[in-house]
Amino acid sequence: MSVTETVAQSEESLGRGPRIGLVLGAGGVAGIAYHAGILAALSEALGWDPRTADVVVGTSAGSVTAAGLRAGLSAGDVFARCVGTPLTPEGAAVLATADAAVDGRDFLSDQARFTLVPAALRVVWAAGRRPGRVRPGAVLAGLLPPGRVSTSVIADSVAAMFPDGWPSRPTWICAVHLDDGVLTEFGRHGAPPAGMGQAVAASCAIPGYFTPVPIGGVRYVDGGAHSTSNLATVADEDLDLVVVSAPMARAGARPSFPDGIPAALGAAGRELNRLQLQLEARRLRARGTEVVAFSPTLQDRSVMGLNPMDPARREPIARQARRSALTRLARPDVAERLAPLGAGARRQPA
Secondary structure, three states, rough: OHHHHHHHHHHHOOOOOOOOOEEOOHHHHHHHHHHHHHHHHHHHHHHHOOOOOOEEEEEHHHHHHHHHHHHOHHHHHHHHHHHHHOOOOHHHHHHHHHHHHHHOOOOHHHHOOOOOOOOOHHHHHHHHHHHOOHHHHHHHHHHOOOEEEEHHHHHHHHHHHOOOOOOOOOOOEEEEEEOOOEEEEOOOOOOOOOOOOHHHHOOOOOOEEEEEEEEEEEEEEEEHOOOOOOOOOOOOOOOOEEEOOOOOOOOOOOOOOOOOHHHHHHHHHHHHHHHHHHHHHHHHOOOOOOOEEEEOOOOOOHHHHHOOOHHHHHHHHHHHHHHHHHHHHHHHHHHHHOHHHHOOOOOOOO
16 A cells, blocks of 8 residues: 555544644754755645644754744745745735844844853753763753854844744744753743743754853753754654754765865764764654655755855755755655645645
8 A cells, every 4th residue: 555545544534634743953044045945845846835734843943944934934935035036925924024023133233242161061960960861962052152142133033923922833942951951842831931032042042153042040052952853852743744854964875074174074963963863763753653854965065065154055055955855856755755745735824
């Protein structure tokens, strides 16, 4: 029996459509552009509207994209924003609200005093008390000095898109508690209360670059310090399919370590992220959930470059990611695995 037949049979027996999860990983400005290309390809090739996902998980760059989707931006508008083409009237209205809230400010307009003092030495003690629960990236986040650049622009622009509070559909924004290194999924039951703007700003607070974000008297930093995708957060959910966009992982089976220290370190990091993503995906598949992950190919990475915060690369990255994803989506085996998206294409966004 094909995947399509299995999905149709499941819908009939359960009286509902397939449940879809969307996981959007970290990756800076380059990551936002990569997500835009992947989502545009999925929408064009399969007719799927990512706004209808039953659960959306966002980490760092992915939290920005998640917020945009839940605020009402279509995949086409997310892509248009990155490549500079006209938006739909609905998309333009959403982004006009966000842009007006920051009134032309940029990331560098608000900077703290430089210091070399580690942001949170207590995380080392926390890691010793909880072996295996505190990831090495979270320990490093505590040992680095706090960043100088404020996330206030992110917080204010995202908050403006959610005047009525948190999105109605499940939306989990991942950040790391700086002092104990533990992952927090804002928006999930049991998580500390936070506004959408606060949560996304915390999720984007790259250690050593952005200042930690205080929420409820606790400091938080980038959720990528725990995992660059945090795919495992949906392992216990009753989902039929999870689509992952992982800009910081690497597609393919063979590691590549190019010449030059920065390039080699980047390649090694992508390989570690790929292995972590595989481990998290294996956990979901063991529970019967299909996982389809998109990660940058060699061509994608050549366009992305070494600086993930370079805004000049947004358009070429988004366009290349879209081309790459469309090529992959043309494969029959991939189309079969993504059949639940076609079955759920008739849904309406919240």
